[in-house]
Amino acid sequence: MLLLFFLVSLIPVNNANKNITQLLHTEDNLNNFLIILKRYQVFSVVYYVDFDVLIKLDKILQINHNDFEQPCVIYHVNRSIVSSHRLELNRLVHVVLLKKPMNIQSFLMSLNISSEDVFLFVVTDQNWWKTKFWTMAKLDWAGNVLILNTTEHYMSLYKVCYYCEKPKELDNIYTGHFKDSLDVDINKLLPQNLQNFYGYxxxxxxxxxxxxxxxxxxxxxxxxxxxxxxxxxxxxxxxxxxxxxxxxxxxxxxxxxxxxxxxxxxxxxxxxxxxxxxxxxxxxxxxxxxxxxxxxxxxxxxxxxxxxxxxxxxxxxxxxxKSKLWAISIQNYNVEPTNLQQLLDSGYSIVVSKDNMEISESILNNGDPLTIAAQKKAIYKNDVCGGLAYVIDNKGAALNEYGILQYHSLLLCSYLLKPNVYLTLRLTSRPIHYTTxxxxxxxxxxxxxxxxxxxxxxxxxxxx
Missing domain, CATH: 3.40.190.10 (Periplasmic binding protein-like II)
Structure with missing residues (x-):
């Protein structure tokens, strides 16, 4: 009876071990995964798991948390998604143990991913590569994205390159058994060194x-x-x-x-x-x-x-x-002044758009005699198109940033720019104020x- 009781008591334990090894397919792959995770001792670890996986994580969580700056954090993302609060002053390794990695897609949008973070996908499906889950939005914000394939009796480790010649392709960085030590260069596991963009x-x-x-x-x-x-x-x-x-x-x-x-x-x-x-x-x-x-x-x-x-x-x-990009758009009369002083001397009004009051505040109010004189002759219109319309019909110069005059007018004020209008307008660029x-x-x-x-x-x- 004692022997029988002993055998019966082992059944749930064996089933539990079988379940967790089924998740990673072999005991070796489980150990390989734990070895990889221990390479991130200065990271905080966040797990993303299905509900049925959540109750099978005991062996994975037996990692000594003293090796990490923060304890492991587990999120249940199968049936309900919870908000993620970034752990202060810590880099994160996001361990994805979902049977269907695409389940994390909507959750990714709520994450504050940085170039210091690493995503480690542990795949257990034989057809894991078909969904191309590594192309999900925002993953390219992370410092590194790795895929651990555990569908065989050995393990394969892949790295995703988002800015290579062929973007989002997988680079196999290891295939085999780890045994006593990790054979992968730790620099391939950590966030990328962005001082050297070789391969980008x-x-x-x-x-x-x-x-x-x-x-x-x-x-x-x-x-x-x-x-x-x-x-x-x-x-x-x-x-x-x-x-x-x-x-x-x-x-x-x-x-x-x-x-x-x-x-x-x-x-x-x-x-x-x-x-x-x-x-x-x-x-x-x-x-x-x-x-x-x-x-x-x-x-x-x-x-x-x-x-x-x-x-x-x-x-x-x-x-x-410090690009000199302030520009003046003026009518093409016989006398063609080319700077602000000549414009004022020739009787031009200075047209400023109200939707760009920074010009008025930082340029026409800086206190020197020239801009004080320009301020006295300033005419304010509601927008760029209003200023352009005034310049077409009156002796005025529209004062604005070069890009706004050239491209904003082209795209939004096309109804004013008839073919004959181009004969009466010209664009001249003179440094009035430095821009950003x-x-x-x-x-x-x-x-x-x-x-x-x-x-x-x-x-x-x-x-x-």
């Missing part, structure tokens, strides 16, 4: 706006029209950056978008960042520019949102580039801080 290939959109960027020779690469040869200040900055940070890039023309019937702008190509004389007038107030509809934006915002192009999935980063320059970067891009700092160094002291 960025899709860079560009606007032709000489002297900042002008493409003079194009070719076709992988169905993309690529600028093979370019000139201009920003083109040279990009070349220098690619050399110093060790990445390659495709220069893809950024189209002048036309709003569709719903008022939104459709762009089919994904860009990692854009170059080409894009400026903002009030520094970093615009932090995130999402996809929006034209009818939902008032005139005060639309002029500041610059060129309207950044009304979709871009993050504008202010970089204090920006390269719009992909929102959440892991490289944005590195790029921003690098551009800042170029602009303040150049870079050798």
């Amino acid at each position: 290939n960025f899709k860079v959109g560009y606007l032709n706006s000489f002297p900042y960027m002008l493409c003079i020779e194009q070719t076709v690469v992988d169905y993309y029209t690529n600028c093979k040869k370019s000139v201009g200040l920003e083109s040279e900055m990009l070349k220098l950056m690619s050399e110093k940070l060790n990445f390659t890039y495709l220069l893809i023309p950024f189209p002048y978008p036309s709003p569709n019937k719903s008022g939104s702008v459709n762009i089919s190509v994904e860009y990692d960042f854009i170059i080409g004389a894009i400026t903002i007038c009030f520094k970093a107030i615009i932090e995130q520019v999402e996809r929006v509809h034209l009818e939902s934006i008032n005139t005060q915002f639309s002029s500041h949102a610059i060129l309207i192009f950044w009304w979709f999935a871009s993050l504008i980063i202010a970089t204090a580039y 320059h920006a390269w719009p970067l992909e929102k959440g891009a892991v490289y944005k801080n590195i790029f921003n700092a690098f551009i800042g160094r170029i602009q303040t002291s150049w870079y050798h």
Whole structure:
């Protein structure tokens, strides 16, 4: 009876062990997974699990939590999704133990993912590669994304590259048994070192706006029209950056978008960042520019949102580039003044848009005699189109930022720009005030801080 009782008492224990090893298929793979996890001793660990997996995690959670700065945190994401509160001052390793990794897709949108975080997907389905779950939105914000395949008696470890020549492809970094030690270079497991972008290939959109960027020779690469040869200040900055940070890039023309019937702008190509004389007038107030509809934006915002192009999935980063981009649009009379003093002497009114009051406040109110004189002759219109209409019919000069006059007028005020109007208008650029320059970067891009700092160094002291 004692022997029988002993055997009976072992049955649930064996079943429990069988369940947990079924999750990772073999005891070896479970041990391999624990070995990998111990490489993240300076991380906080967050588990994402199905409900039936939650009760089978005892063996996994036997890892000594003293090895980690924070204890493991478990989220049940199968039936209900809970909010994630980022642990302070800690990098996170997100361990995904879902039978269907795509279950985390909606939950990802609520996470505050940073370039210090790592995602480790542990897959148990033989057909795990078919869903391509690693292409889910926001995963490319993480510093590293790994896939641990446990469907065989050995393990395979993959790393996802989001900015390589063929983006979002898997790189097999290990296949086999770990035995007593981990054979994978720890640098392949930790967040990427973004001081060296070797292997990265960025899709860079560009606007032709000489002297900042002008493409003079194009070719076709992988169905993309690529600028093979370019000139201009920003083109040279990009070349220098690619050399110093060790990445390659495709220069893809950024189209002048036309709003569709719903008022939104459709762009089919994904860009990692854009170059080409894009400026903002009030520094970093615009932090995130999402996809929006034209009818939902008032005139005060639309002029500041610059060129309207950044009304979709871009993050504008202010970089204090001292570009001389203030411009004056005037009628083409026999006497053609070319600076503010000559305009005033020739009897021109200075037309300022009310939706860009920064010009009035920071330029026409700076106290010197010239701008005081200009302030006395200032005429305020509600928006850029109103100012343009006044200039067409009167002896006036529209004072605004270069990009707003050239591109905002082109896109929003086309009803005013009849063919004969171009004969009576001219655009002249003179330095009146320095503006802030920006390269719009992909929102959440892991490289944005590195790029921003690098551009800042170029602009303040150049870079050798």
